[in-house]
Amino acid sequence: HCSVCVHSSSQMTLQVCLEECMEALDLFLNNHFSESLDKLRPRVKESMYHALIYATVLEMQAMMTFQQDDIVNAGNTMKSAQEQLQALHADACYAECLLQRAALTFLQDENMVSFIKGGIKVRNSYLIYKELHTFLQSNSSLQGPNHIHLEGGVSFGIGAFNLTLSMFPPRLLKVLEFAGFSGDKEYGLSQLNDGATTNNLRSMLCALLLLCYYTFLTFILGTGEGDVADAEKLLKPFRLRYPQVMCACGLLVGCTVMMICHQAVVLFEDGCKAQQQWKQFHHMCYWELMWCFTYKCVWRMAYFYADLLSNESRWSKAMYVYMKAAYLSMLAPGEARPFGEDEVELFRRVSTFKQKIAGKSPPTEKFAIRKARRYKASCPVRLPVPVLEMMYMWNGFSMISKRPELTEGMLQTLVEAERTLLESPVNEYSMDDRCVIYLLKGLCLKNQRHIQAAEECFNKVYNSEKKIRFDHYLVPNALLELSVVYIDTGRKEEAIKLLVKAKTNYKEYSMESRTQFRIHAALSKLKADTSDQDEITPL
Template structure:
């Protein structure tokens, strides 16, 4: 059983104090905040917030925990309103934490914390105030990236929180120092440092090389393994931040490694982290959701569907958690090629969720377009009319459009003409944007079924008229077919498809993103067959020679993840050894 849960089960037995010292206040605050987290994890969301809100203007931990719960909601729902509220509340928490920090002058800054004697001048409460203040900055930066995954936005956010990063580094030196006197609540302080150091190292390590160089110039550095190690230690220790360390690890293994990488998160580790929480909170919506995601990644789509449905049934208060499940259910039925069921969940999202109405409308139209002419169209909708609505539903979050929304709008413009030329497989194309082929690749039947659909689309293109979109459409279908063949271990055939796309580079008119992505997939096959030097050359070409294409940031993240893997193998002398498919 997790150390955090042992802690939550004993919170009621904690110290009683009529006369409060700062230490007692700190301990009581931590106990109350852990109790509020216990309510939150039991689906008693409003009770948790109510418990915290009454002291949020006076206590740094109540304020931070209150803002953290709102941020967790925003991180899982992507609702613009949730993101704004969470950001403002976290900013308020930062102001509260500032009140508890050591009053310093310009010359006597927090940087003096590095000094052995200066550290002794900080009270326990002031040390906690430092880590809470740094955590506020860290979480505000996470919200900045959530609003826009553009790398430039991430750089701006990162530079703004340089103080957070430096504070964590300095606090790490202090807590590791043999001369530092550990207070009664030391484990919570150490957990806060592990959360910050782990989050920074893990996140920065994922960034493309050119961004890393800039960040290193201003004092940042990232080591993925060290970051994961710090988070693991924080998750396994009895401390207030154990839950956040666990949540960040679960997000990395089940989402970040897929959306911003090549889909190589440690699912077994994610399950190990999750199981104790599922045992204690069997109806906890958050944990049921992650359980569904783990089943989905493993290719156990039917089991995943049951978990997501169970998550929806577990609570009715925060509908936003239902929307997360709807999104995953939409993809689960996409993997099974059950277009009407996928359409059903896209329609629910379009009606109930405001993250990206354009994307949801696009997906509704995409699923209808996958149906045959003889199939009944749900609700009497027509895909051409739905596609035409997509551009008008564009919205901006923090003044910027979402990359996925921009992609959907650009693709839907094809239907604005009087006699539109159909997109060949729009649902399967968007599935690639979200790295869904890595999921179906775990299940041979699903992959073979998807290949059948793509073969049919290819025949339709071959037998149809020559249009201005033909080469683009052929390249798209061959890219997706290549992915299916790769996962069916037909690597030579897959490689030929990716190479064919590259030969058509000068003929592509609109979907320029296909070239760097075909090179990425080609590089991954080279790596899989032990040709690391060739893989690095191809991946470097994809990174250096192409820009200003759709979903560029996401592709660069994936290229960076592949390059790190290839260079690591070369460095370890394994370039001649093929990997397991």
């Protein structure tokens, strides 16, 4: 299935190909980006492994830069590699190309709808991996010097499919043409762990996906219970082998240490110093530093990093400008603004930076534009706590759940905002703004284990459903958070009822996909079978 490397059947030639590709990956992961590409480029037309790893490196670059030219270049290179691999009948590498093309389009659309429209047959990738997995299991006695690389590739594919599909709600699986299938999360984790802990060509990909799951995905799309211990254990050998990239890659490593904010700040600042070739590493670190200072309620420092991002990063200028305005709005009315900027003017400009990737705007950008809309009025009604509201969208209240002093700081900020709101004249936004504060106060109280008070806050939002005019996302999220309280206090059946209500009764609200992912994660935690599919087949 994977024995051909170049137009020769020589075992030594295959060995040389694999060794060169491993060396190129080492160069890339130690920040020698140009040298890595230079090593791979001369043989991309004759070696399937060179073609695949060259395309993989370009894809990693595209995922960091978010620049359209890089995305198109990576996509075209991966497509060329795929065609070459198809001609060679190199099944494992071909399946990996399909899977990586899917990952490339995932950054363009959170729901991966563009992935389907683009005609990429990810289902073929799954079927190839499944066939290869069966082949390896039934032919375990067939071993060669390079067999470990095939096993690593299959572990990566089977693990990636099982883990990622286990996180998708059934409704989204239907959109992705995976109706009738679901992933086995634990099996996916074990396969990826096998791939990450052996020295093969895909070990780093397995490790990166595991780190992404243990940290970023479990917090952003899950119930906020990332396994920090497992992430640190997995990270240790790679940190020794690739110290600079592990320090610089804030997106993956950041959440691992986010619980200890002073350590996180040092890590990300070191990450910015570690290399100068790809500024996108810096942008990941800036993003994490922005949230570190947000959790500490140090609005000026958080603003500083949002300003750096708005000037340097192409991911979402609308989001960065919104965050700049949000941080300024958290300062006292008479307090001097950095660079003489004015939050009202910044909020008014947010919509002018709207972008479309593959014909769609990122959901967080849509949310920011919608929230900033009220500042278009000649006498705008200020948002009460825009920073903390956006922090909730990134599940930041779970991030600080083990840091009582940070939760207390958040709660005091919310209490002050609530006092200001109650003293202000009633307007068309008053009820929505109160419910935003109730939701966020509930999260703080939950962190502090004031269970009854937290429940009261979430119920206030739910009971205000008919009075909410703009922020319709609040009710399903309040039900979700109330269900998490019920889960934590052993009220499983009540939790399931609330989750099903949140899942089925509310549609077309802000950040709906993210909420649906979290609902699915909570139901999965409860092992609740609420699927409307006729048949569920684990991969």
